[in-house]
Amino acid sequence: MILRARICALTVLALTACLLAVVELQAQSRDPLDDIVGLWKAKRRFGPDARGPLLIQRNGTTYTADMMGFTVPVTVSNGELSFELPNREAGFRGKLVGNVIRALWFSSPLGELGAATPVILLPKGPNGWLGQVVPLEDTQTFYLLVTRRPDGTLAAFLRNLERDYGGLLGVRGVIRTGNAIALVGGRAQARDTVLITGTYDSAQRVITLNFPDRGGSYDFRIDDPQSDFYPRSRTPGRYVYRVPPALDDGWATASVDQVGIDRAGIERAVQQIVDMSMDSINAPQVHALLIARNGKLVLEEYFHGTHRDALHNERSAGKSVSATIIGAAMLAGAPIRLSTPVYQVMNGGTFPADLEPRKRAMTLEHLMTMSSGYFCDDNNDDAPGNENGMWERQSDFYKFTLGLPMAFAPGDTAIYCSINPNLALGMVGRAAGESPFFLFDRLVATPLGITHYAWPLDRARNPYGGGGMALVTRDFMKFGQLMLDGGTWHGRRILSAEFVRRAGSPLKKIGNRDYGLLWWPQAFTVGNHTVRGFAALGNGGQIVMVFPELQLVVATNGGSYGSRGWRFVGGELISSFILPAVRTSH
Template sequence: MRAPIVVLLVPVLVAAPLPAQTAQGSAADLAGLWEAKLRFGPDIRGPLILERASGTWRAEIAGRGTAARLAGDTITFELPDGRGAFRGQLKSQRARIVGHWIQPVTVTNGSAYASPVTLTRLGTAERWRGDVDPLADEFTMYLKVEPSAEGSMRAFLVNPERNIGRFTRVASLERAGQVVRLLAAPAHGQAGSELAEGVLRDDVLSIPLRGGTYDFRRVDRDAASDFYPRGRPGVGAAYAYRAPIALDDGWPVGTPEQVGLSRAALETFVRTLIDSPLDSVSSPEIHGVLIARHGTLVLEEYFHGEHRDKPHDTRSAGKSLTATLLGAAIYAGVPLSPSSLVYQVMNGGTLARDLEPRKRVLTMEHLLTMSSGLDCDDSDPNSPGNEDAITQQTDEPDWWKLTLALKMIRDPGERAVYCSVQPNLIGGVLRKAAGRPLPELFHDLVAEPLGIRQYWMNLTPTGDAYMGGGVRFLPRDFMKLGQLMINGGTWHGRRVVSAAWAKRATSPLVQLGNQKYGYLWWVMEYPYRGRTIQAFYAGGNGGQVVMGIPALDLAVAFYGGNYNDPVMFQVQRRWVPEFVLPAVVGN
């Protein structure tokens, strides 16, 4: 789901050039790197206590208490003022309560999120305790200011969470005393329009942007900053390979030599990433790279302050999770198949008598391959089923209902068109067939078998998971989805999806744009030492990629911050073919 890019700015004006020098300082005095961060919450986090006394259930978290309700084995509660909610099930003869914390809609992403919580019974009392770890709601801004060849002060804005610098298009900066103006690039012979106006006081530059006013402080020349991949510019030469740390997350770890990869080639690759120029808002911003071969994790590197314990947005790479969850549900016995009729399932098992003929034959496979024929196209802002049109309207909270009501403009299977509400509708069909909330299904059928203990599923206004993308994972966990497909549907010998599903999901079934597409997995080919090898990958806005190359038994994951910028495609087009594939030196 693409949250709306809302940038709070002063009215846009055509600004006349200001004198470079004033009695109170010049724009040139602002040269350097400035950074700011706003934290919006949430404050409700930490230990959660559920207890039953005298037949009454009660919950307590972060100093707040409220009544809880038990219906069958399901226990729920909501905090006052919409501060959070919980839904869970009593398990293992009441030894545990397994469920999800529902945090309120975030400022930075415009979504509520569900994250897993397991509460353990304390002794013999009817009291259970667990820890709530909601997604941090915060926004970081970097403002780089430097002289241009024309004598003005060039500036650009970097925002790792959503890349709003790409939308604001800050190109330069002017100053008049304490007033600092951010300007767009000149156009049509006129000076650049004013984008935002800030105030400089006591070396703090306060600028109104998305979510509030950001207090930018200058980064000292000798200080480290996460604006740079490793804190400071030009430090790539100091990098030396280190093997990933062994954790209890299911990943065996090793060294490149143990799996037929070149240590020197991987070091060159990481040094290249560290020393990539950061001279514009479109500079490559890689947040993490992981490589596994023969099921062994051998490279794990993070940049720009990201780390293995920090969740990352997967954007549309999360669509591949939708296919995996559906495959897992089918394997577990949920009465669905690729040939299941979408409108029949959503209508409770029958087709409405007045349903148009093309909707009567729409199947799950059509949704899985983006070839439904519905009037939805994410590349067309005028399409009624465009992701933004569905997710940013406020009249109808049920996005599945809106999608089902779209007109058919071509026969199902006739042509694949990229549209995010199609995989989201898969979630609706699965919810209807299974009779359980999607976060619960994901926890039981995918997360638990893969050892994924932490995740943050973005929710729709009706409170169920949005399956069109945007789920957050820890990097090592998300790469497991690629390894699962390489393994033919198993993880450490435990089957999650059938071998047939894993193969078909990652096969080139349809032409989508200029690429091949399977069941919500992209498929492409690389030339490799005189032959062609096939790769499949989950791909998301900003440079989120989990790729599998079965012929080499190789899994690769990238995470990035180049949202809505074509430079994000460097992962598939440059980093993999020019650095990762040449690192393979043996079997």
């Protein structure tokens, strides 16, 4: 009996040794490249940390602000209240309107780039006002998809949710050498170069990559099949249409059937997005799709983790927001017209001495049609007025623009350049004697029910009118409905009918495309019929498309900033899926 037990024990030891040997051989033969095949995700938050309740109190003619445990004096000047937090972390600028303080919160110190968000402080006691500071969150999210090519090497592409940094880099592959990782590729297709380097920790299964232009190192971990990398998970089901909810934001809602839109056609459109393959950097990144007809919101769908309350950078579609502010100020009586000279207004009412004739002839309309004549071109890095160069090096964008050299006579040539609408916005602020912040709040945001937004700032804390405002998509769409209704929102006139007509009309050519007053005229062929409209267009798929003859507004947000995916959002999605579903007889 004892002998049999010993034999069994020896047998078990032998089998265990064999199994261990097999495992060791498998480990030795395993290709280390397999360890990094898959979908990886990294996310970092960069602040801002100044946030929370803000209490302003009045004692006679003086004010103090209490926030985050700090009590600071409030400056009162020209009817405005302002203060800076200690250590120059953030700042505040507001007005007492009735018994409410309406204000902007600056998330960065004066002299640095940042964003402004609205703050409303309601009465608290006889001499106090209380509100909540909610700054624009600065986060960066990366996805790295690594796959095997037929030749055994690793293909890869990098997706950045907020800015499409991977598309801008042109990542095409990964090289692993021991624990060293390199992302390779480039915008040029001829050959791969090393773009990003990092390491792989096999014990923790973490890829660490360094992105100097995006805040430093990021730790990537394997993501799950429900990842927001996909429109709606890796294995989405069949989409079934649902009516959007009616909220307290000014939108009435209805079903697509009630407004003459084919339900099956709309389900096919959304299913096309849901099923979109994400195996290429050029795969369209649709974050939101909304449709309104006859003034009613009938479709509201979000993808890639975006949601109803999320602010989305509207990029150059913000130029059309600037047009709305300018038109609203005109209607409200600001002493400015499309024919008003730029330099006369920006110099306080008189032309600067020795101003060259071409600058003397420049008007607001020239700025709004991109035909100012400035030597500026957003597609030419060598142009003195190039937008990217301005953001990198300049403090006061208005002062910088006014000093630029001229390349053409005003009105002769239209070239796409974002300094033009930015100066136009500054011009209307100077003419009205009121910051564009407060013009927007008073004349546009309040009547449209827009309370949640973020506005990019130059280093002098001027609001940037050339694009980049962040809005929730339901509010973004309101600018299209306002234009469709001839400048009114729920019966309240905000823009003149003539301004709306000119804004959406072809006034100039930029290249071979028509341009109005910071809006783009559009035409789509559906069957044998041409459907005309106009649009606010922003890089990456930020679109508000207006079709007057169909009483239709379509709004999209997207993330294809550095890749070709935006062409689907502004093209095939509209022409092949949405417009064919709209019945013209309704």
